Amino acid sequence: xxKRLTAGILAAIFVVGSVGIFFAINSELGQxxxxxxxPQPYKPEPGVFTQDTPLxxxxxxxxxxSDDEVRKFLKDSSNYYQDGFVRHGGGVGFESEPMPxxxxxxxxxxxxxxxxxxxxxxxxxxxxxxxxxxxxxxNVDEAxxxxxxxxxxxxxxxxxxxxxDAYPAKSAKVVLxxxxxxxxxxxxxxxxxxxxxxxxxxxSGPVYGIxxxxxxxxxxxxxxxxxTILDVSDRENPSIVTKYEVDGDYNNSRMIDDMVYLLTVxxxxxxxxxxxxxxxxxTMIAPDIYRFPNPEPSYVFNTITAFDVxxxxxxxxxxxxxxxNTIFVSEDNLYITYQKNVPPTFYDxxxxxxxxxxxxxxxxxxxxxxxxxxxxxxxxxxxxxWNMVSALLQETYNKMSKEDRDRLFEEIRKAIEEYDNRxxxxxxxxxxxxxxxxxxxxxxxxxxxxxxYPLNQFSMDEYNGKxxxxxxxxxxxxxxxxxxxxxxxxxDSDLKIIGKLEKIAKDESIYSARFMGDKLYLVTFQRIxxxxxxxxxxxQPKVLGELKIPGFSQYLHPFDENHIIGIGRDTKDNKNxxxxxxxxxxxxxxxxxxxxxxxxxxxxxxxxxxxEILYNHKAFLLDTRKNIMSIPIKSNTxxxxxxxxxxxxxxxxxxxxGFYVFGVDKDGFDLKGKIVHYTNTYSNTxxxxxxxxxxxxxxxxxxxxxxxxxxxxxxxxxNSLQLLQTGKLVKIID
Numbered sequence: 001x002x003k004r005l006t007a008g009i010l011a012a013i014f015v016v017g018s019v020g021i022f023f024a025i026n027s028e029l030g031q032x033x034x035x036x037x038x039p040q041p042y043k044p045e046p047g048v049f050t051q052d053t054p055l056x057x058x059x060x061x062x063x064x065x066s067d068d069e070v071r072k073f074l075k076d077s078s079n080y081y082q083d084g085f086v087r088h089g090g091g092v093g094f095e096s097e098p099m100p101x102x103x104x105x106x107x108x109x110x111x112x113x114x115x116x117x118x119x120x121x122x123x124x125x126x127x128x129x130x131x132x133x134x135x136x137x138x139n140v141d142e143a144x145x146x147x148x149x150x151x152x153x154x155x156x157x158x159x160x161x162x163x164x165d166a167y168p169a170k171s172a173k174v175v176l177x178x179x180x181x182x183x184x185x186x187x188x189x190x191x192x193x194x195x196x197x198x199x200x201x202x203x204s205g206p207v208y209g210i211x212x213x214x215x216x217x218x219x220x221x222x223x224x225x226x227x228t229i230l231d232v233s234d235r236e237n238p239s240i241v242t243k244y245e246v247d248g249d250y251n252n253s254r255m256i257d258d259m260v261y262l263l264t265v266x267x268x269x270x271x272x273x274x275x276x277x278x279x280x281x282x283t284m285i286a287p288d289i290y291r292f293p294n295p296e297p298s299y300v301f302n303t304i305t306a307f308d309v310x311x312x313x314x315x316x317x318x319x320x321x322x323x324x325n326t327i328f329v330s331e332d333n334l335y336i337t338y339q340k341n342v343p344p345t346f347y348d349x350x351x352x353x354x355x356x357x358x359x360x361x362x363x364x365x366x367x368x369x370x371x372x373x374x375x376x377x378x379x380x381x382x383x384x385x386w387n388m389v390s391a392l393l394q395e396t397y398n399k400m401s402k403e404d405r406d407r408l409f410e411e412i413r414k415a416i417e418e419y420d421n422r423x424x425x426x427x428x429x430x431x432x433x434x435x436x437x438x439x440x441x442x443x444x445x446x447x448x449x450x451x452x453y454p455l456n457q458f459s460m461d462e463y464n465g466k467x468x469x470x471x472x473x474x475x476x477x478x479x480x481x482x483x484x485x486x487x488x489x490x491x492d493s494d495l496k497i498i499g500k501l502e503k504i505a506k507d508e509s510i511y512s513a514r515f516m517g518d519k520l521y522l523v524t525f526q527r528i529x530x531x532x533x534x535x536x537x538x539x540q541p542k543v544l545g546e547l548k549i550p551g552f553s554q555y556l557h558p559f560d561e562n563h564i565i566g567i568g569r570d571t572k573d574n575k576n577x578x579x580x581x582x583x584x585x586x587x588x589x590x591x592x593x594x595x596x597x598x599x600x601x602x603x604x605x606x607x608x609x610x611x612e613i614l615y616n617h618k619a620f621l622l623d624t625r626k627n628i629m630s631i632p633i634k635s636n637t638x639x640x641x642x643x644x645x646x647x648x649x650x651x652x653x654x655x656x657x658g659f660y661v662f663g664v665d666k667d668g669f670d671l672k673g674k675i676v677h678y679t680n681t682y683s684n685t686x687x688x689x690x691x692x693x694x695x696x697x698x699x700x701x702x703x704x705x706x707x708x709x710x711x712x713x714x715x716x717x718x719n720s721l722q723l724l725q726t727g728k729l730v731k732i733i734d
Contacts, residue, residue, distance in 0.1 A: 060292055060293055060447070061290050061291075061292060061444055062290060062291050062292065062293065063288060063289070063290050064288075064289045064290070064291065064320075067275050067286075070273065070275060070289055070320070071272070071273060071275075073291065073320075074268055074270045074273055074299060074320075075270060075271060077270070077295065077296075077299060078270035078271070125151055125167070126149065126150035126151030126152075126167055126694070127150045127151070127167050127694035127695035127697075128150075128695060129150075129625075129626075129693075129694070129695055130148060130149075130150040130692065130693060130694040130695070131621060131623055131692045131693050132147075132148070132692070133147070133618055134617055134618050134619075134620050134621065134622075136328075136457055136458060136617070137329065137330055137331070138331075139256065139257075139331055140254055140255075140256055140329050140330065140331060141191060141254065141255040141256070142253075142254060142618065143188070143189040143190055143191050143198075143200060143253045143254075143255070144189050144190070144618050144690075145157070145187075145189045145190070145687070145688060146690045146692075146701060147190060147191070147192035147197075148166060148192075148692055148694070148699075149192060149194075150167065150694055151165070151166065151167050151694075152164065152165060152166060152175070152232075152235060153166040153699070153706075154190070154192060154197060154232070155687075155701070155723065156187050156189065156190055156199065157685065157687055157704065157723060158184040158187070158685070159179065159180045159181075159182050159183065159184045159186075159187055160177055160178065160179055160180065161177070161178040161180060161197075161199065161230075162174060162176070162177050162178075162723055163175045163176045163177075163178075163232065163235050163238075164706070164721065165235070166694065166699065166708075167694045167695070167697075168697075169694070169697040169699070169708035169718045169719050170718055170719055171719075172706075172708060172719050172721060173721075174721065174723075175235045175236060176235060176236055176238070176730060177730065178238065178730070178731055179731065180199075180201065182201050182202075182203060186201050186202040186203060187199075187201045187202075188200040188201050188202065188225075188250050189253075191253070191255045191260060191309070193255065193258060193309040194309075195231060195232055195233040196229060196230065196231060196232070196241065196309040196310070197229070197230040197232055197238075198227055198228075198229050198230075198255070198260055198309060199227070199228045199229075199230065200225060200226070200227050200250055200253065200262070201225075201226050201228075201250075202223065202224070202225060202226070202249065202250060203223075203224050203225075203226050203245075204221035204222060204223055204224055205221065205222060205224045205245060205247070206219035206220065206221055222247065222266070222274050223247070223248060223249050223266060224245050224246065224247055224248070225245075225246045225247075225248060225249060225250040225262065225264045226243065226244065226245055226246075227243070227244040227246070227260070227262060227307075228240060228242075228243045228244075229241040229242050229243070229244075229309065229310075229311050241310065241311040242280055242281060242311035243280060243281075244262075244278060244279070244280045244305070244307065244313075245278070245279040245280070246262060246264045246276070246277075246278050246303060246305055246316075247264070247266055247274060247275075247276040247277050247278070247301075247303070248264030248265050248266030248276060248301060248303055249264060249265055249266060250262075250264060251263045251264055251265045251302075251324050251327075252324075252327050254329040254334075255309075256329075256331055256437065257439075258308045258309050258310070259306055259307075259308050259314065259437070259439060259440045260306065260307055260308065260309060261304060261305070261306050261329070261334065261437065261440075262304070262305045262306075262307075263302065263303070263304055263324065263327060263334075263336070264276075264302075264303045264305070265300050265301065265302050265303075265323060265324055266300065266301050266303075267298075267300055267301075267323075268299065268300075268301060273301075275289070275301075276289075276301050276303045276318050278303075278305055278313075278316050280307075280311075280313060283313075285313070285316055287303060287305075287316040287317050287318045288317055288318070289301070289318045289319075289320055290317065290318070290319050290320065290444070291319070291320040291321070292321060292447065296321060296322050296341065297341045298322065298323070298341060299320050299321065299322075300320070300321065300322060300323040300324070301318050301319075301320060302318065302319045302320075302321060302323075302324050302336065303316060303317070303318045303319075304316065304317055304318075304319075304334065304435060304442055306437070306440035306442060307440070308440070314439075314440030314441070315440055315441060315442050317435075317442050317444075319336075319433065319444075321336075321338070321431070321433065322338040322339070322340065322341065322431060323338055324336050324337070324338055325337055325338045325339060325453075326338075326454055326456060326457055326459075326460070327457065328457050328460035328461070328462070329437075330462040331437075332436060332437060332438075332462075333434055333435065333436055333437060333445070333462060334434070334435045334437055335432055335433070335434055335435075335460060335462075335467065336432070336433040336435070337430050337431065337432050337433075337454060337460070337469075338430070338431055339428075339429075339430060339431075339453055340427065340428075340429045340430065340431050340449065350423055354416060354419055354420070354423075356375075357419075358412070358415050358416055358419045359412055359415075359416070360372075362408065362411055362412055362415060363393075363396070363408075364396065367392060367393075367396050370392055371389055371392065374388050374389055374392075420475065421475045421483065424473075424474075424475045428451065428452065428453070428473065428474065428475070429449045429450060429451050429452070430449065430450050430451075430452060430453050430454060430469070430471060431447065431448075431449055432447060432448050432449065432450065432467070432469070432491070432495055433446075433447045434446050434447065434448075434467070434495055445493070445494070445495075446493075446494045446495045447495060448491055448494075448495030448496060448497070450469055450471055450487070450489045450491070450497065451471065451473050451487060451502075452471030452472050452473035452474070452486070452487050453471055453472060453474075454469055454470065454471055455470075455472070455510045455511070455512070455513065458512065458513050458514055458515075458555075458556070458617070459471070459510065459513045460515075461515035461520075463515065463517065463518070463536070465492075465493050466490055466491065466492060466493070466498075467490075467491040467492075467493075467495060468488065468489070468490050468491070468515060468520065468536060469488070469489050469491070470486065470487070470488050470489075470510055470513045470520065470522060471486065471487050471488075471489070471510075472484060472485070472486050472487075472509045472510050473485050473486070473487060473502075474509075483506075483507070484506070484507050484508060484509050484526075485502070485503040485504065485505070485506050485507075486503075486504040486505050486508065486509065486510050486522070486524055487500065487501065487502045487503070487504065488500065488501045488504070488520060488522075488534055488536075488541045490536065490539050490540075490541060498539045499538070499539035499540045499541055500540070500541070501534065501540070501541035501542060501543070504522070504524070504532065504543070505524035505526075505530055505532075507526055508524040508525055508526040508530070509524060509525070509526075510522060510523070510524055511523045511524060511525045511529075511552045511553065511554055511568065512552075512553045512554050512555055512556045512566070512568070513556065514556035514557070514558065514564065515536075516558055516561075516564075518535065518536045518537040519533060519534065519535065519536060519590075519593070520532075520533075520534040520536055520541070521533060521534075521556055521564050521588070521590070522534060523552055523553045523554075523556065523566065523568075525552035527571075527573055527578050528548050528549065528550060528571075528573070529548070529549050529550065529551050529552040529553065529568075529571075530546055530547070530548050531546070531547040531548075531549065531553070531566070531588060531596055531598075532545070532546050533545040533546070533590055533593045533594075533596050535593070544593040544594050545590075545592070545593050545594040545595055545596045546596070547588070547596045547597065547598060549586075549598050550570060550571050550572065550573070551568060551569055551570040551571045551581075551584045551586075552568045552569060552571065553566030553567060553568035553584075553586060554567065554568040554569070554613075554614045554615075555567045555568070555613050555614065555617055555620065557617075557620060557622060559587070559622070559624065559664065559666070560624070560666070562589065562590055562591040562666070563587060563588065563589055563590065563599075563666055564587075564588040564590060565585070565586070565587055565588075565622065565629070565664070566584075566585070566586040566587075566588060567583070567584070567585055567586075567611065567613050567614065567620070567631065568583075568584050568586075568614065569581065569582070569583060569584055569614075570582055570583075570584040570603045579607070580607050581603060581606060581607055582603045582604050582605040582606050582607065582609045583603070583604040583605060583609050583610070583611045583614070583631075583633065584601060584602070584603050584604075585601065585602045585603075585604070585631065585662075585669060586598050586600070586601045587599050587600040587601070587664070587668055587669065589666070599666075599667065599668060600667070600668030600669055602662075602669055602671075604631075604633055604635075604660060605633065605635040606635075608635055608636040609633060609634070609635040610633075610634050610635070611631055611632055611633055611634070612632050612634075612688060612689045613631060613632065616688065618688075618690065619632050619688065619689045619690060619691075620691075621690075621691035621692060621693075622664070623693065624664070626693060626711060627663045627664065627665070628661065628662075628663065628664075628672070628693065628698065628711055629661070629662045629663070629664050629669070630659050630660075630661050630662075630691035630698065630700065631659060631660045631661075631662070632658075632659050632689030632690075632691070632700075632702060633656070633657075633658060633659065633660055634655070634656070634657050635655070635656045635657075636654065636655055654679070654680055655678060655679060655680055656676070656678075656679055657676075657677045657678040657679070657702060657703065658674055658675050658676040658677045658678070658700075658702070659674065659675040659677075659689075659691060659700045659702070660674055661673055661674070661675060661698065661709075661714045672714040673709075673713075673714035673715040674714075674715070675698075675700050675707050675709055675714065675715070675717075677700070677702045677703065677705050677707060678702075678703065678705070685703055685704030685723065685724055686703055687701060687702065687703050687704055687723075689701065689702045690702075693711060696710060696711050696712065697709070697710065697711065697718060698710075698711050698714065704722060704723045704724055705720065705721070705722055705723070706720060706721045706722075706723070707720050708720065
């Protein structure tokens with residue numbers, strides 16, 4: 001499995017698929033197709049390279065010894081779990097000889113510290129200070145569609161890479177626009193590392209086969225993730241360093257120092273899965289594939305690929321497990337999480353066990369005895385047994401008074417709810433896998449489980465060798481009711497639970513979380529916003545303080561050790577319902593952990609107002625040295641239409657798209673000004689909102705426009721650019 005295969009020596013393959021029978025052709029080897037009822041497996045040629053060392057495995061991690069073993073395992077799993085499940089098909093066929101790349105279709109505080117820039121490390125003429133992507137963990141970069149190096153700005157939009165000479169702002173201009181030979185929706189994001197760009201985009205790769213009773217090979221496409229590394233030291237003439245093609249859809253990525261970690265996922269066709277491969281230059285890599293003893297009802301190939309920004313491949317491993325939902329990455333470890341699932345047959349068994357273990361013991365003793373006699377009668381089938389039990393129950397209920405019957409039913413319902421809650425706590429769980437990164441030398445460490453599910457990456461953290469996670473538990477009951485509660489778990493280095501705090505804020509769910517050292521700041525919401533301060537200095541978490549205020553925060557960001565900024569929405573309790581109002585910006589003082597305070601708050605707009613920060617932390621800019629906080633805002637307000645144009649009365653929307661820019665100190669917010677990008681008109685280019693600064697200029701990007709304003713006089717616009725109206729498309733990179 002763990003092999004590098006040169007692209008020109010791949011073996012012939014035969015497959016039978018849901019759309020017909022396919023024969024892969026390899027004229028060099030002159031192999032013949034197999035028979036239709038016995039697929040011919042893929043077999044690598046001898047003389048291939050292997051990675052230097054196998055992946056270290058922990059207890060419970062099982063390595064597949066061959067592709068055939070993977071296929072058999074998935075086939076057996078499909079047969080075991082097939083009832084009630086819809087399979088995610090990954091495609092029909094196995095690998096065939098890859099086409100040349102040119103023809104392939106693509107198509108402290110957990111806040112990154114901004115260090116004083118060393119001018120020698122950045123392009124000549126760049127600013128001495130500049131901000132970068134807002135990330136969760138210091139020194140762990142997150143890919144984004146916009147990057148800057150203090151001199152040049154790199155933007156991915158539609159299917160175009162635009163390079164802008166951004167500093168000084170007064171003379172900012174487009175240097176180059178490079179067309180990427182992909183569909184606009186397939187473009188993902190990128191990393192910038194000195195003079196190297198790593199660009200990710202989706203695409204597909206062909207598998208060739210001959211349909212049943214046809215003669216000509218035809219391509220079958222399956223999803224791929226492409227990573228193209230560009231050398232942009234010459235901004236007017238970038239060059240491709242190398243290009244990676246990884247089977248599966250892009251899920252996430254991180255960059256630590258010069259090492260890039262890419263996570264891709266793909267759903268296998270259970271009958272004829274396409275085994276993940278990585279292709280770069282003239283080399284194909286077949287990662288080792290691992291699984292775990294615990295079965296999953298729906299398997300996914302999760303592939304981690306490590307390479308550095310110079311293009312050198314480091315390692316790739318594939319784990320057959322559930323679909324990755326959320327990841328957390330520290331400088332040392334990658335944590336993959338997903339929700340644990342159980343097959344439908346599990347709940348059938350639960351229903352049966354619940355009746356005999358919970359319901360029957362609450363019935364009159366004589367009825368219990370009769371039910372047990374019926375169940376022990378081996379001459380009866382299950383259908384007949386239940387008809388007899390059902391008739392017995394009806395007869396019993398008819399003999400009871402209404403009061404006694406209602407009392408019994410209520411007692412049974414309560415017992416069932418308690419039972420269901422215990423069962424759902426055991427099944428509605430998050431699975432966590434830990435992989436040590438070790439400068440690209442991936443090492444699987446361990447896996448664990450916790451009840452509930454995390455909101456996002458900020459619900460997880462690593463500190464002093466311990467992993468912490470905040471989850472929401474949700475239980476459903478037969479009466480149609482739902483029970484919510486929240487939990488915090490502390491796990492050791494082997495992902496064993498060593499501390500927990502459960503059932504926080506009953507009937508509410510987590511809206512935001514932020515770990516800061518040995519403290520967790522947690523916001524839950526249902527009708528009001530409880531802001532919790534949770535102590536994690538010991539293994540057992542405990543609530544130190546709680547603040548109840550209107551509204552809720554969807555993103556928490558550290559200002560300093562004693563102050564937290566929250567961004568979310570204001571609300572109004574109208575007794576029978578909660579009305580959502582404008583975007584709310586709050587400053588929390590946690591100097592006294594037992595008595596947190598909201599020292600300042602600002603509400604922007606009304607219910608039509610939105611900010612991308614509510615969904616994407618990368619849209620937020622805060623820099624305490626520059627005393628600047630930038631918040632993107634999009635708002636629609638209803639205005640009366642002119643009398644001579646209305647036919648009846650309909651309000652018209654008035655749009656305001658731009659940024660609110662604040663100064664911030666420990667006492668609160670000071671509005672420096674607003675930067676307007678659009679009013680009354682829609683941009684025809686959607687782009688996520690971003691802010692950054694270079695020296696004393698604030699750059700704001702929204703929907704294809706870039707504004708450059710003085711930080712000290714924020715409403716003084718120095719320059720602006722429209723991406724679609726400037727520059728000339730000079731070359732295509734496929």
